[in-house]
Amino acid sequence: MVIDGLKMMSKTQHYRKVTKPLLERKRRARMNLYLDELKDLIVETMEEKGEHITKLEKADILEMTVTFLKSRNDAASAESTKSEKFRAGYTQAAYEVSRVFASIPGIDVKFGTNLMKHLGYKLKEVDTSKGRGHASPSQSPGLTTSSVPISPERVQKSAPTPEAVWRPW
Template identity: 55%
Template sequence: MAVQGQRFMTKTQHYRKVTKPLLERKRRARMNLYLDELKDLIVDTMDAQGEQVSKLEKADILELTVNYLKAQQQQRVANPQSSPVATQVNLDKFRAGYTQAAYEVSHIFSTVPGLDLKFGTHLMKQLGHQLKDIKQEEPYPYMAEEPVNLADQKRSKSPQEEDIPHGEDVWRPW
């Protein structure tokens, strides 16, 4: 029942009076949240560079961010080989990971009973040969024109059929 003198609000009036200010408040809160995150990142970066920042206004935060991104972009254009994909560090990490994986395979073959010694020896030899090839490859093997798939390499015999001397030790990457 409506009280005398009061009338109901239309949807448009309700939107203008209640919903729009709420939405605007949420939008501003979201912007301020991300500006605070940017500010923290900028302050940490500047502290690492030895610069101290006492107070940053929103415009300062945006200005420093734009300047930083422009500098990064110019650095990438000036030195394209410094991209993360093509660095020697990544190749070294790949080699270290490959060596660690070979070590884990070796450890499994040496500790799990019942695994075929011929197969283990053959597998460790293959891993060793691949590691040697990786060390001799060009620094950017993943940029080759034709991808190399180890599973596609043809074998004349399966690992169990291959003649491997029994006295031979399993290759270990360490």
């Protein structure tokens, strides 16, 4: 279509000639901006480790970023595995303490209950200091005062004598 010597473009032609290249230019500029930010972060991290990098290609930047993120992920999963093992061991030890208290006659029920509560609170402190959550001791498996196998039938309710109290040392 021609109006006064000027050729009019259709919407499709306008998109192909003007809009699409402009959008592509913006997309590439945005990718380059973030690649530059990644490069700055990588160079800063490498300099902290004592390495000096002068020039990085885009592929190098992406490769080093992926490597860094994988190593952080591996370290985080190793840390969570350690804390899970600690928690499982702590819970098992608390269960064993509870079982021993249940099998020894002459130990005050209140004392055993207070000890189990204390163990539960200490586990909660460990959990919250590591950011694992805010579970109460009664929510910790194996550490609830109701699951303590200390029965009134098997334990005297009188205060224990000093030589009858179980001590870890």
